[in-house]
Amino acid sequence: SAVISQKPSRDICQRGTSLTIQCQVDSQVTMMFWYRQQPGQSLTLIATANQGSEATYESGFVIDKFPISRPNLTFSTLTVSNMSPEDSSIYLCSVESGAHYGYTFGSGTRLTVV
């Protein structure tokens, strides 16, 4: 299955600032997915990132708040912009790893906004 390196693993940020999260995959993948997990809740898909095209955002998420880059088939970044305490969550990236392994997830970025 694919192996994802996600960083940073955690950060504490001041409100109004931005944080960029990186995911590096050890193989080429067409789509990368970005999820948010708010405290005590399940995962919600933010957007799907295809290489060479703009990301597709789910209802309730906008590009200005969560800009995504996908410069090649092994790398993607998610930026959380103009942060507020409500953005405190775990952010995870994911890729499809084939029929036997389903979707593989990064280790997550635990973001706290103060």
Added chain:
Amino acid sequence: SQELEQSPQSLIVQEGKNLTINCTSSKTLYGLYWYKQKYGEGLIFLMMLQKGGEEKSHEKITAKLDEKKQQSSLHITASQPSHAGIYLCGADAGGKLVFGAGTILRVKS
């Protein structure tokens, strides 16, 4: 849109006891995934089920998908402290995953 309901929300079991977690979908399941998450960390893939009536096992964990492909169960035999965590079911909804709310499992030793 597809919704997944997991039960129970949380579970405390004595070490050595068996337990079952259920996941019910509002629509037919074309791919059902089970993951485990340690607190504040990423997701660990457990199993994927696609066919009605399918059953898979890994070590002491067995997952089943019913014939109608709308309900799945995850069964742990002889639970251990290492089984503690959050168990999430996820449904393949057209190239993306939709998740249930999760079941928090605590194992008392």
